Amino acid sequence: MADGALAGKVAVVTGAGGGIGKAIATEFAGAGARVAVTELPEKLALAEEAATEIRLEAGAAGGDARPFPLDVRDLASIDALVEAVATEPSFGGRIDLLVNNAGINVRQAAFDVTEEAWDAVLATNLKGLFFVAQRVGRRMRDQTPAGGAIVNVSSIMGLAGYKDRAAYCASKAGVVNLSRVLAFEWAPFDIRVNALCPTFVLTPMTAPLLNDPVAGGDLLARTPLGRFAEPADVAQAALYLATAPMVTGHALAVDGGWLAV
Numbered sequence: 001m002a003d004g005a006l007a008g009k010v011a012v013v014t015g016a017g018g019g020i021g022k023a024i025a026t027e028f029a030g031a032g033a034r035v036a037v038t039e040l041p042e043k044l045a046l047a048e049e050a051a052t053e054i055r056l057e058a059g060a061a062g063g064d065a066r067p068f069p070l071d072v073r074d075l076a077s078i079d080a081l082v083e084a085v086a087t088e089p090s091f092g093g094r095i096d097l098l099v100n101n102a103g104i105n106v107r108q109a110a111f112d113v114t115e116e117a118w119d120a121v122l123a124t125n126l127k128g129l130f131f132v133a134q135r136v137g138r139r140m141r142d143q144t145p146a147g148g149a150i151v152n153v154s155s156i157m158g159l160a161g162y163k164d165r166a167a168y169c170a171s172k173a174g175v176v177n178l179s180r181v182l183a184f185e186w187a188p189f190d191i192r193v194n195a196l197c198p199t200f201v202l203t204p205m206t207a208p209l210l211n212d213p214v215a216g217g218d219l220l221a222r223t224p225l226g227r228f229a230e231p232a233d234v235a236q237a238a239l240y241l242a243t244a245p246m247v248t249g250h251a252l253a254v255d256g257g258w259l260a261v
């Protein structure tokens with residue numbers, strides 16, 4: 001953690017009730033940010049728990065965390081979130097950072113992909129991500145002084161293909177190129193936009209697959225560093241992208257070398 005690197009900044013992290021999003025929210029608050037921990041309305045209790053935990057840990061660093069409901073598939077929900085964060089009294093009226101982390105995956109062989117699964121994955125991972133960026137980006141453009149940084153969570157699967165993930169890989173590749181477009185268009189407003197591309201990350205949800213001796217063993221054998229990522233590895237890279245003033249339009253792999261071989 002970089003002490004104070006985000007002092008005075010307001011950050012929105014989507015899908016932050018657990019997993020990678022919670023680790024990023026924790027890292028940002030630990031660096032002094034006031035963080036909007038968003039979660040699906042039906043899972044808001046997770047965001048409340050995460051925010052309470054983060055507040056206790058990050059208070060000494062000047063960080064803060066508050067829970068907010070958000071369904072990225074719903075534009076009205078996105079607009080309500082932006083308004084709620086920008087008017088949260090303890091946040092001070094700005095949004096400086098956005099981490100577009102919410103995402104889903106449905107594993108299906110390409111021959112078996114259903115229209116329902118395709119639409120669900122694209123609606124959250126690409127369309128939802130775009131409209132959160134658009135709505136928060138407008139706020140970053142219109143505030144005084146203008147500016148901000150957006151980190152869009154993609155995956156190594158946005159940069160390379162992998163079996164049984166046609167919709168997921170398509171959505172995550174879309175996130176990488178979309179980030180370049182936004183970086184180009186929004187640079188005049190001092191808004192930086194980057195994509196973050198983690199390898200397999202050990203979370204409670206992925207543990208059954210990754211700890212499986214055959215499936216997990218195969219993935220580990222293909223990873224030069226010989227381990228899966230931890231949520232904290234991804235959070236550290238997100239903090240870098242949030243704070244690196246000359247970095248925009250980049251896709252940063254956090255992959256233990258997966259893409260190098």
Ligand SMILES: NC(=O)c1ccc[n+]([C@@H]2O[C@H](COP(=O)([O-])OP(=O)(O)OC[C@H]3O[C@@H](n4cnc5c(N)ncnc54)[C@H](O)[C@@H]3O)[C@@H](O)[C@H]2O)c1
Nearest residue numbers: 015017019020070071072073101102103155198199200201
């Ligand atoms: N876990 C991995 O191995 C891995 C690897 C590379 C990239 N990623 C990406 O990292 C991000 C986080 O993944 P994770 O492993 O922590 O998964 P996760 O399921 O623990 O977290 C995803 C979060 O997004 C939320 N979410 C889902 N649909 C939403 C919606 N419509 N609106 C708002 N929130 C919604 C979920 O409730 C959940 O809290 C995702 O974008 C994922 O694709 C994960």
